Amino acid sequence: MDEQLDHAPCGFLTLSEDGLILSINHTLLKILDYTQNPLRGQHVNSILTVPARLFFQFYFFPLIKLEQQVEEMYISLVSSKGDEIPVLINALQKKRKGTTVLECILIPMRKRSEYENELLLAKKETEAALKAKDQANAELEATLKKLEKQKEELLELNKQNHKYKIETKKELELARIIQETSLTNPINNEKVEMEVFYNASSELSGDIYGIYQINQHHYGIILLDVMGHGISSALITMTLHSLFQRLLSAGVAVDTVMKELDRHLHKLFQNNEEARHYSTGILLSIDTSRQIIEYINAGHPPALWQDSDGTQYELSSTAPPLGTFEGIEFKTKTFTFREGGRLLLYTDGVDPLASNHLAPLLRETGSLPLVKLKEKILQSLNHEKNIYHKSDDESFILIDLK
Numbered sequence: 001m002d003e004q005l006d007h008a009p010c011g012f013l014t015l016s017e018d019g020l021i022l023s024i025n026h027t028l029l030k031i032l033d034y035t036q037n038p039l040r041g042q043h044v045n046s047i048l049t050v051p052a053r054l055f056f057q058f059y060f061f062p063l064i065k066l067e068q069q070v071e072e073m074y075i076s077l078v079s080s081k082g083d084e085i086p087v088l089i090n091a092l093q094k095k096r097k098g099t100t101v102l103e104c105i106l107i108p109m110r111k112r113s114e115y116e117n118e119l120l121l122a123k124k125e126t127e128a129a130l131k132a133k134d135q136a137n138a139e140l141e142a143t144l145k146k147l148e149k150q151k152e153e154l155l156e157l158n159k160q161n162h163k164y165k166i167e168t169k170k171e172l173e174l175a176r177i178i179q180e181t182s183l184t185n186p187i188n189n190e191k192v193e194m195e196v197f198y199n200a201s202s203e204l205s206g207d208i209y210g211i212y213q214i215n216q217h218h219y220g221i222i223l224l225d226v227m228g229h230g231i232s233s234a235l236i237t238m239t240l241h242s243l244f245q246r247l248l249s250a251g252v253a254v255d256t257v258m259k260e261l262d263r264h265l266h267k268l269f270q271n272n273e274e275a276r277h278y279s280t281g282i283l284l285s286i287d288t289s290r291q292i293i294e295y296i297n298a299g300h301p302p303a304l305w306q307d308s309d310g311t312q313y314e315l316s317s318t319a320p321p322l323g324t325f326e327g328i329e330f331k332t333k334t335f336t337f338r339e340g341g342r343l344l345l346y347t348d349g350v351d352p353l354a355s356n357h358l359a360p361l362l363r364e365t366g367s368l369p370l371v372k373l374k375e376k377i378l379q380s381l382n383h384e385k386n387i388y389h390k391s392d393d394e395s396f397i398l399i400d401l402k
Helices: 026-031 050-067 110-181 231-249 254-268 358-364 370-388
Strands: 011-016 021-024 069-078 084-096 099-108 192-199 207-213 218-226 279-287 292-298 303-306 312-315 333-336 341-346 394-401
Touching: 011 026, 026 099, 050 069, 050 084, 110 231, 192 207, 192 370, 207 231, 207 394, 218 231, 218 341, 218 394, 231 254, 231 279, 254 279, 254 292, 279 341, 292 303, 303 358, 312 358, 341 358, 358 370, 370 394
Parallel strands: none
Antiparallel strands: 011 021, 011 099, 069 084, 084 099, 192 394, 207 218, 218 279, 279 292, 292 333, 303 312, 303 341, 341 394
16 A cells, blocks of 8 residues: 555555455554554454444445445444444445455544534524523513503502602601690790700601799709601600600609609510610709709710800710610709809700710800800701711700809
8 A cells, every 4th residue: 555545634445345354544543543453354344333234234235236336325433442433434346456346435424423413402402492482482471461460550559659658748747747846945034044956857856855844943854865766756755745744844853754754665665675765865953043953864965064154064874765774763963053054955966976066166155145056056067967968856955044
């Protein structure tokens, strides 16, 4: 076999009429994983799979004897390692030196088989995708019908919600008016002068205060801040309001009033811990005749007292917030004052840092009348809102003792 044929890019095989291998080129040996040539003289069955042997016997040999050629016949070879190798075989029957030989060209079909398998797989995937598409379209159509129905239901709900929103807004506005109406007016006479400020962060507030003149020389002032703000806090402030209004108007002692408010909150939430609210509060009893102030601060921001000479004192917390622990003893603190003193009570919405900027403001404006001081505090509040964008209920009470 010449060099060119031996290393041709396809397998070449010469067989006898009986199927014996007369010659085999190097390319085919390489395809069959043989390093040497042990195949010469062996029957072609030695390189065929079992199905290919039967095919050769009953189809290849009869066909080539009949037509002297075979074109593009698909068979499978077996390598020295037992691997199956699909090939296409083309063969011619020739006479050589008076002997009939079969010259065969074998072209490996590994890639083609892979491509065919991939095409078959792609076909199956395409069919599955089309089936899934049809199913998806059917589901989409059903979903669209369902969404259309839900859209109609939502439009109806939206109408109902809009109506409910309008009605709720009216109810909240009425509740706000009732809440603000319940607040007492500041007292101004020859003994005391007062200014108050009250602002809810939403329709309803968790802040509430009360100012009462018990007799000619005796005044009761209370400021409460129920946890949170909104409807729930506002409802609680109103229940507390009716209680402290009755007690303070009757001149009940400071410690008794706080104890009753604390007991009321515990009773209100005794069976529902999740709904429990607590309230900070400060209560003062001012006797202008004896020039004595009694107070209790239940977890509330410290009120500020400023003497006529500018000396300041903080009325700091003396007990935990109302509604936190049962059985709390509320002890009253007392101090005397001179004429010309000034008092500032506030909630944490006015100064969340507990007199961090109110104390200097109060000191700097000691000579100003209360109405001017109120304007200064409101300017400070607006400045804080612009910087920190805070939103909380805001209340404060200013008192001058003449």
